[in-house]
Amino acid sequence: MSNRPHYAWLVCLGGALALFAVMGLGVNVFSVYQPEIIRLNGFTDAQGSWITTVRSLFILAALLCVNQLCARFGLRRIMSLGILLAGLSCVCFAFARSFPMYCAAAALTGIGYCWAGMVPISLAVGRWFQDRRGLALGLASAGSGVSTVFAPVLLTKIMERHGMAAAFLWEGAVIFLCALLVWLLVRDDPARMGLTPYIRSGSSQAELAAGSGAHAGLSGGQWGLLLLAALFVGASGGPGFSHLTMLYTSSGYGSLFIAGLLSYLGAMISLGKILCGQVYDRLGGRGGNLFSFGTLLLSLALCTLAPMGGTLLPILAITAFGLGMSITAVSPARWAGDLCADYESSVRTITLAFTAGMLVFGPLPGLLADWLGGYVPAYITFFLLLLAAFLIVRGLYRKKD
Numbered sequence: 595m596s597n598r599p600h601y602a603w604l605v606c607l608g609g610a611l612a613l614f615a616v617m618g619l620g621v622n623v624f625s626v627y628q629p630e631i632i633r634l635n636g637f638t639d640a641q642g643s644w645i646t647t648v649r650s651l652f653i654l655a656a657l658l659c660v661n662q663l664c665a666r667f668g669l670r671r672i673m674s675l676g677i678l679l680a681g682l683s684c685v686c687f688a689f690a691r692s693f694p695m696y697c698a699a700a701a702l703t704g705i706g707y708c709w710a711g712m713v714p715i716s717l718a719v720g721r722w723f724q725d726r727r728g729l730a731l732g733l734a735s736a737g738s739g740v741s742t743v744f745a746p747v748l749l750t751k752i753m754e755r756h757g758m759a760a761a762f763l764w765e766g767a768v769i770f771l772c773a774l775l776v777w778l779l780v781r782d783d784p785a786r787m788g789l790t791p792y793i794r795s796g797s798s799q800a801e802l803a804a805g806s807g808a809h810a811g812l813s814g815g816q817w818g819l820l821l822l823a824a825l826f827v828g829a830s831g832g833p834g835f836s837h838l839t840m841l842y843t844s845s846g847y848g849s850l851f852i853a854g855l856l857s858y859l860g861a862m863i864s865l866g867k868i869l870c871g872q873v874y875d876r877l878g879g880r881g882g883n884l885f886s887f888g889t890l891l892l893s894l895a896l897c898t899l900a901p902m903g904g905t906l907l908p909i910l911a912i913t914a915f916g917l918g919m920s921i922t923a924v925s926p927a928r929w930a931g932d933l934c935a936d937y938e939s940s941v942r943t944i945t946l947a948f949t950a951g952m953l954v955f956g957p958l959p960g961l962l963a964d965w966l967g968g969y970v971p972a973y974i975t976f977f978l979l980l981l982a983a984f985l986i987v988r989g990l991y992r993k994k995d
Contacts (some may be wrong), residue, residue, distance in 0.1 A: 627761070653708045654950055740860065867924055873918075
């Protein structure tokens with residue numbers, strides 16, 4: 595019997611590279627640029643929020659057709675094209691000179707993020723892994739955190755020495771390289787390669803069936819509650835994440851300290867997603883939900899204390915935030931597997947609701963900052979929304995059991 599790793603793990607690596615590009619560089623690291631975009635162009639805080647909101651709008655629009663595109667053209671082609679669009683958006687950002695141009699570049703980021711993001715990766719994991727799906731999703735989604743480890747400090751230094759356009763162009767070049775690597779690694783289906791999905795030696799059929807969701811299902815009202823919870827999670831995982839730099843900038847922290855926080859955040863994101871996948875595999879849905887919701891709720895509570903100053907509170911907040919970001923990547927696929935009858939369709943719809951939350955609440959931090967003079971009220975709101983989402987998901991799991 596061959597000791598070579600199953601090809602499914604190379605597909606997992608391809609997924610990690612895809613999220614490294616479109617989520618890590620394309621979305622997460624954008625928060626480094628946001629204060630500089632506002633400063634250089636004289637934009638209001640609300641305009642800064644609207645740039646990321648446009649991105650969320652186009653993620654939402656692309657989600658409406660991503661399953662159909664993957665079915666027609668294949669996961670490999672759609673993921674590679676999505677990464678190319680994310681690289682093109684960096685070129686557009688580099689040469690943007692007006693608010694509409696920034697919004698157009700953000701739209702390309704949104705489409706690329708969707709076509710090479712968690713929906714196609716969740717579909718790939720579903721096809722290639724019959725076992726250890728939580729770990730596979732955690733490893734793949736950890737790619738977004740790896741880029742956040744080093745990119746914020748590097749891009750901040752490039753901006754200080756050569757300007758923001760140079761930083762965007764360097765980022766775009768790395769993303770284009772990722773597109774090539776994903777094209778070489780990802781394959782649509784194990785059957786086309788004469789392979790079967792990955793199954794760990796010694797796994798029983800009962801263990802595999804426990805996480806399959808084959809016998810699960812929700813009533814119409816319960817399905818609506820799950821989507822509402824995903825909407826609320828989108829507020830915390832979307833604008834709550836993208837405005838961290840604005841929160842700490844407005845609280846008096848320096849740009850290099852904040853860039854260091856973002857790099858540390860990237861390490862915690864990677865660690866959190868891998869840990870969360872393991873928790874889901876070992877302790878089931880309830881244990882994984884407690885991990886993801888609990889860490890993110892703690893982080894939001896600590897974020898509301900940003901004006902107190904010091905270094906300990908931001909570090910603790912960022913640690914918990916990174917661990918809790920697993921809720922945006924690992925949890926939706928697990929909810930679909932545990933609670934829903936149709937895995938592939940449910941992953942798309944839950945992600946759609948999550949993205950709608952990013953869109954609906956995207957302008958909120960900037961608007962509240964303009965009205966109330968700070969970003970803390972937005973993080974209080976995000977905490978309350980996430981708490982409501984936790985109670986909903988917890989109730990649905992109890993009804994299922």
